[in-house]
Amino acid sequence: MRRIENIDAHSLSIDQFAGLRNQGLPEKTKITTTVKMLYEKALALFREMATPKAVVAEVSLEEFMDIYRGEGANDVPSVVEIIAPKARAVVLFALTSGQEVSNEIKRLLDEKDVALAYMLDIVASEGTEKAAEELTQRCVELCKKTGKFFDGDAVLRYSPGYCGWHVSGQKKLLSFLHANEIGITLTESFLMSPEKSISGAMIAGERKIHFFKNNFAFCKSCTHKSCRIRIRDLEGKNARD
Numbered sequence: 496m497r498r499i500e501n502i503d504a505h506s507l508s509i510d511q512f513a514g515l516r517n518q519g520l521p522e523k524t525k526i527t528t529t530v531k532m533l534y535e536k537a538l539a540l541f542r543e544m545a546t547p548k549a550v551v552a553e554v555s556l557e558e559f560m561d562i563y564r565g566e567g568a569n570d571v572p573s574v575v576e577i578i579a580p581k582a583r584a585v586v587l588f589a590l591t592s593g594q595e596v597s598n599e600i601k602r603l604l605d606e607k608d609v610a611l612a613y614m615l616d617i618v619a620s621e622g623t624e625k626a627a628e629e630l631t632q633r634c635v636e637l638c639k640k641t642g643k644f645f646d647g648d649a650v651l652r653y654s655p656g657y658c659g660w661h662v663s664g665q666k667k668l669l670s671f672l673h674a675n676e677i678g679i680t681l682t683e684s685f686l687m688s689p690e691k692s693i694s695g696a697m698i699a700g701e702r703k704i705h706f707f708k709n710n711f712a713f714c715k716s717c718t719h720k721s722c723r724i725r726i727r728d729l730e731g732k733n734a735r736d
């Protein structure tokens with residue numbers, strides 16, 4: 496069933512400076528007082544202006560595979576088409592932190608406050624990711640209630656634009672979810688607006704279904720290999736259970 500989820504931006508535990516680290520700042524680099532103050536200011540702006548909201552819908556495997564095929568541009572084989580058939584549940588989602596944050600970033604740039612604009616951009620990306628984590632946790636709770644999540648299971652998110660799911664897949668996914676009702680639209684190049692938005696499928700099942708070798712043709716050009724981190728997390732204590 497399709498539903499809207501609201502998330503309180505103040506409830507999100509956004510790690511101090513995690514955004515900076517994710518931008519490649521080495522762990523040992525000392526963060527100056529000026530940068531700390533800028534970060535705090537950006538964090539306050541995000542909490543004041545962000546209105547994280549998502550539309551979610553659990554779908555059958557057949558429905559999902561039809562949506563997943565999208566515009567017919569996915570790589571074959573791809574990660575999701577191998578994992579999804581082994582899932583206990585597939586929940587589609589589209590989440591946005593709202594337009595106001597993007598407007599503020601633009602306003603700061605127009606006023607040449609580049610440092611704060613840059614910092615707000617980093618914090619908003621991190622905050623949106625935290626909102627997606629909260630949504631994933633809600634998906635776990637829902638799957639538990641409906642008997643589709645057991646000890647040792649995990650829910651992971653997969654998104655168009657990654658790991659063989661072509662970015663044009665956004666079109667069918669967002670159309671199915673009626674994501675425009677929460678303000679998400681697509682550009683001609685299938686990018687979401689507002690910019691601080693995430694969409695995809697939350698796939699629930701035995702933890703091992705999310706383990707795979709990264710030897711797909713498209714992996715050759717992947718610079719981040721983030722699947723290895725996710726799999727390592729699943730193997731360790733950070734797994735969702």
Ligand code: SF4
Binds near residue numbers: 658717718719723
């Ligand atoms: S190596 Fe990169 S492209 Fe390949 S599965 Fe992992 S994250 Fe996806």
